[in-house]
Amino acid sequence: YAPLPDSLLAQASPLPAVIVALNTTSSATGSSPVAIAAKELQVGIKGMLGRQLNISTESPIFRINSTQSSIIVGTIAAYSAKYGSLNASSLIKDGFWLSVKGSRVTILGQNERGALYGAFDYLSRIAQGDFSDVDHVSNPSAPIRWANEWNNLDGSIERGYAGPSIFFSNGLIVKNLTRVSQYARLLASIGINGIIVNNVNANASLLTDENIQGLGRLADTFRPYGVQVGISLNFASPQLLGGLATFDPLDASVIAWWADKTKRLYQRVPDLAGYLVKANSEGQPGPLTYNRTLADGANLFARAVQPYGGIVMFRAFVYNHHADWNDWKFDRANAAVEFFKDLDGLFLDNVVVQIKYGPIDFQVREPASPLFANIPKTNVAIELQVSQEYLGHQDHLVYIAPLWKTILDFDMRVESKPSLVRDIVSGQYFNRKLGGYAGVVNVGTNTTWLGSHLAMSNLYAYGKLAWDPTQDSQTLLQEWIRLTLGHDQAVLQTITKISMESWPAYENYTGNLGIQTLTDILYTHFGPNPASQDNNGWGQWTRADGKTIGMDRTVGNGTGFTGQYPSELAAKYEEIETTPEELLLWFHHVNYTTRLRSTGKTVIQHFYDAHYAGAATAQTFVSEWESLRGQIDSERFEHMLFRLKFQAGHSIVWRDAVNGFYYNLSGIPDELGRVGNH
Ligand code: GCU
Numbered sequence: 001y002a003p004l005p006d007s008l009l010a011q012a013s014p015l016p017a018v019i020v021a022l023n024t025t026s027s028a029t030g031s032s033p034v035a036i037a038a039k040e041l042q043v044g045i046k047g048m049l050g051r052q053l054n055i056s057t058e059s060p061i062f063r064i065n066s067t068q069s070s071i072i073v074g075t076i077a078a079y080s081a082k083y084g085s086l087n088a089s090s091l092i093k094d095g096f097w098l099s100v101k102g103s104r105v106t107i108l109g110q111n112e113r114g115a116l117y118g119a120f121d122y123l124s125r126i127a128q129g130d131f132s133d134v135d136h137v138s139n140p141s142a143p144i145r146w147a148n149e150w151n152n153l154d155g156s157i158e159r160g161y162a163g164p165s166i167f168f169s170n171g172l173i174v175k176n177l178t179r180v181s182q183y184a185r186l187l188a189s190i191g192i193n194g195i196i197v198n199n200v201n202a203n204a205s206l207l208t209d210e211n212i213q214g215l216g217r218l219a220d221t222f223r224p225y226g227v228q229v230g231i232s233l234n235f236a237s238p239q240l241l242g243g244l245a246t247f248d249p250l251d252a253s254v255i256a257w258w259a260d261k262t263k264r265l266y267q268r269v270p271d272l273a274g275y276l277v278k279a280n281s282e283g284q285p286g287p288l289t290y291n292r293t294l295a296d297g298a299n300l301f302a303r304a305v306q307p308y309g310g311i312v313m314f315r316a317f318v319y320n321h322h323a324d325w326n327d328w329k330f331d332r333a334n335a336a337v338e339f340f341k342d343l344d345g346l347f348l349d350n351v352v353v354q355i356k357y358g359p360i361d362f363q364v365r366e367p368a369s370p371l372f373a374n375i376p377k378t379n380v381a382i383e384l385q386v387s388q389e390y391l392g393h394q395d396h397l398v399y400i401a402p403l404w405k406t407i408l409d410f411d412m413r414v415e416s417k418p419s420l421v422r423d424i425v426s427g428q429y430f431n432r433k434l435g436g437y438a439g440v441v442n443v444g445t446n447t448t449w450l451g452s453h454l455a456m457s458n459l460y461a462y463g464k465l466a467w468d469p470t471q472d473s474q475t476l477l478q479e480w481i482r483l484t485l486g487h488d489q490a491v492l493q494t495i496t497k498i499s500m501e502s503w504p505a506y507e508n509y510t511g512n513l514g515i516q517t518l519t520d521i522l523y524t525h526f527g528p529n530p531a532s533q534d535n536n537g538w539g540q541w542t543r544a545d546g547k548t549i550g551m552d553r554t555v556g557n558g559t560g561f562t563g564q565y566p567s568e569l570a571a572k573y574e575e576i577e578t579t580p581e582e583l584l585l586w587f588h589h590v591n592y593t594t595r596l597r598s599t600g601k602t603v604i605q606h607f608y609d610a611h612y613a614g615a616a617t618a619q620t621f622v623s624e625w626e627s628l629r630g631q632i633d634s635e636r637f638e639h640m641l642f643r644l645k646f647q648a649g650h651s652i653v654w655r656d657a658v659n660g661f662y663y664n665l666s667g668i669p670d671e672l673g674r675v676g677n678h
Contacts, residue, residue: 001047001127005487008129012049014069014103019055022074022082023112031224033112033188037073037119044123069103071122073115076108094193094226095139098122102133113193113226120189128482138467142426144311144352144381144436145466146194146230147187148276149443153203153211159389159525162444162451167197171205173214177221183443184225190463194228196438200278200315204237207261216268223271230273230313235297236285237261248290249300262304274310275301276354276438281318294318294339295346302348313381313438314347316340316355316371322537331551331559332539333359336371345377352379352434357407359561360540362390363516364507365403367573367583370564372424373412379434382407382425386458387442387450389525390517391506394452396647397621397640398506399499401461401473408469413568422469437466452643453636456484457499474500488631495628498621498644508614509654513606514586515542515550518658527650528657543589546665549603550585562587592666607662608670611655618651 004012021038038055045051053071072079076088076097091097091110096118099106107122109115121138125131150158155169166179187195197218198206205211219229238244238257248254265272279286279297287297298314305312319335336359347353353375358366362385372380384404391398408422419429427435439462443449450456460480464471474496481495510528511518520529521540533542543551552558554574562573572578573587581598584590592604601609621644629637663669663676670676 001044001123002486003050004048004126004129008487009049011129011131012126013131015045015049015051016053016069016071016103016105018070019053020070020072020074021055021057022072022078023115033116033224033226034074034078034109036185036188036224037107037116040116040123041071041073041119044126048123048126071105071107073107073119074109075112075115076110079106079108090137090139092139093143094191095137096121098134098136098138100125100132100134113188116188116226117191124479124483128479129487140191140467141422141469142381142436142466143434144194144313144438145192145463146196146273146313146381146436146438147192147441148196148200148383148438149441150199150201150387151197151442152199152201153206157442157444158199158201159387159440160442160444161387161393161395162442162446162449164445166443166445167218173211173218177217179445180218180221181225183449184222184227186449186459187227187463188225190460191467192439192463193226194230194273195222196230196232196273196276196313198232200232200276201282201284202232202234202278204234204241206231207233207237207241207265209264212264212268215265219269219272228271228273229269230276230310231265232276232278233301234285235277235279235287246290247285249287249292249296250290255300255303258300258304262308262310266305266308266310270308272305272308272310274305274312274350276313276315277301278315278317281315282321286318293343293346295343298351298353299346299348302351306348306350311350311352311434313352313354315383316353316369317361317383319539320537321539323539325535325537325539325541328543328552329559330539331553331561333551333553333561334559334564335359336369337374337564340371340378341374343378344375347378349379350434352381352436354381354383354438356383357404360516364390364503364510365406365512365514365516365582365586367514367586368407368410368412368421370412370561372421373414373419373566374564376414376430379427379432380425381436381438382421383438383440384462385440386455386462387440388455388458389440390519392647392650393526394450394455395526395643396506396618396650397452397454397498397502397644398458399454399461399473399477399502400458401465401476402500402503404461404465405469405473408465413566415566416568419566426469437462439463439466448639453484453640454495454499454643456480485632485636491628491631494624498624501617502621505614505617505651508610509618509651510614510658512610513550513581513603514583516540516586518542528654528661530658530661542585544662544665546667548589548591549662550589551587552589553587558589592662592668602668604662604666604668605671608659608672608675611659612674615648615651615655619648622648 023034096109096114107118151165153168153171155164236247238254239247280288301312316336412419423429457480461476518530553561555563659675
């Protein structure tokens with residue numbers, strides 16, 4: 001809510017005189033989303049426009065036909081009760097209607113949360129210098145728009161790069177929840193309505209009575225912002241925490257144990273969003289231990305939360321990480337469809353299968369997971385990762401929205417009909433009631449939230465895409481820049497340029513042609529280590545040898561993965577000639593000397609050139625940023641300069657490590673004589 005520059009202030013239309021907050025009963029406590037919305041409007045207008053408005057919760061002086069200017073904020077129901085009924089049939093849950101007519105502003109939500117979203121939308125317009133009249137209905141694309149936080153109870157965060165947890169420390173929920181409240185506000189401002197607070201690799205001791213009370217405090221802190229809390233479960237909790245001899249999902253004592261725990265949780269957190277479950281994956285316990293199906297496992301929890309309206313997010317990230325790398329027919333990418341396809345129709349209605357965007361694991365480039373097309377009778381959500389686990393840990397600038405868009409806008413060609421991933425996850429395509437988005441965010445106590453100021457554009461874009469995935473990634477980026485750094489044109493142009501170049505550059509200097517990120521996959525997931533992909537059980541293989549590279553995932557001669565796609569796509573990916581070049585080595589095992597259709601270059605020469613090009617682009621980020629000295633406050637300027645310099649250097653490390661590796665392996669010289677001569 002920084003003050004608007006004078007040039008924009010001059011354009012501001014006449015200002016409303018008062019903020020009228022409807023839903024007065026709950027707002028009296030100061031803790032309802034409508035009360036928060038009114039407060040945000042007051043603080044925002046004061047900050048940006050320098051005008052102090054009063055908040056009225058009394059029967060307003062305003063009458064619906066009067067010309068008295070005001071900002072009315074509340075729910076449709078509260079408005080109708082006061083002023084007579086309003087036709088709001090076009091609004092769905094969490095949606096809002098924003099009407100700006102000169103100095104008369106009406107912000108009505110389908111629910112209180114929607115009213116808060118509408119208030120943020122109005123404030124965002126002001127912040128961007130948009131004072132035009134609007135009459136605008138905005139509905140979310142999907143009901144589930146959640147953040148996942150991989151926080152451990154000891155305060156550490158798995159794949160988090162911004163310091164320790166804001167939720168947990170020493171096995172308990174922290175006492176001071178100030179940061180949690182700020183995070184709730186931040187999430188509400190981008191339309192996020194749920195949060196899983198603990199790691200998918202879950203610790204059973206979250207379910208002790210003491211921690212249930214702590215979760216209650218977390219939920220109380222998130223609730224005014226319309227963010228519902230949920231938790232990840234450890235499947236073996238009945239045994240680990242409850243002392244039972246088993247955690248078999250069909251065992252009566254296990255069912256009773258979960259029913260009891262769930263009851264206690266809902267007693268303290270009546271609006272608990274539900275559970276997230278990672279089962280039988282990477283060493284986590286699950287139903288397969290007892291020869292029960294994954295659906296048996298998911299439904300155990302679904303039945304437990306069903307009486308309270310809760311839902312179960314059941315992760316599709318199930319695979320064997322002790323795979324036999326000598327088996328050329330084995331493929332980790334096949335796992336999700338193999339595990340879930342035959343279970344379609346067996347999950348209860350309040351189960352949502354949460355699917356990572358690609359078949360492996362948040363790589364710099366993956367095809368869309370074929371599971372999206374394979375379980376039409378199951379609710380699904382897409383899992384995206386804001387935390388840059390494979391994308392440089394926030395030490396590299398990588399604006400990820402363009403990558404997500406390659407998946408969300410992807411047409412799965414189910415029955416040869418247009419069937420975009422975004423329409424499948426919203427529930428619309430297969431006519432499912434539930435569906436949506438889970439974003440692994442992993443904020444920490446660092447004052448930047450993610451460890452890097454510019455990384456916050458990813459969180460912004462995530463929330464906005466979950467609300468409306470048809471939006472353009474550059475438009476979202478520019479909104480974020482204006483809202484975060486103001487209206488300077490040079491700032492806007494420069495950050496747009498480096499951000500939009502950042503994912504392609506990162507792909508170029510890490511792993512291209514669909515070979516995966518080529519980072520160290522065994523430990524850090526940071527920095528180059530192409531050798532770590534192969535000859536281990538993790539299944540992120542590249543099959544690189546002295547002459548050839550790439551996974552043969554064809555039906556004809558490989559792992560059969562291409563056959564998991566609907567027929568049009570299966571046929572397309574089966575042949576080298578019709579496979580998109582950026583996924584060539586994802587689907588095919590080729591010679592280094594195979595020539596690319598687009599450029600006529602050999603695969604190996606493309607590698608060499610792309611790595612040079614990517615690192616060269618990263619060098620320009622430093623000078624581009626330096627051109628903004630004096631335009632951005634020195635704290636944020638120096639913070640980013642440090643990171644961009646690191647990235648520039650590290651991109652050269654990447655370039656030389658990867659190029660050197662393939663040069664040593666293949667013995668094929670770089671046509672331009674750069675590689676291997678250091
Ligand atoms: C990746 C990540 C793990 C995480 C896992 C998951 O493998 O490296 O830290 O637990 O994904 O999503 O479950």
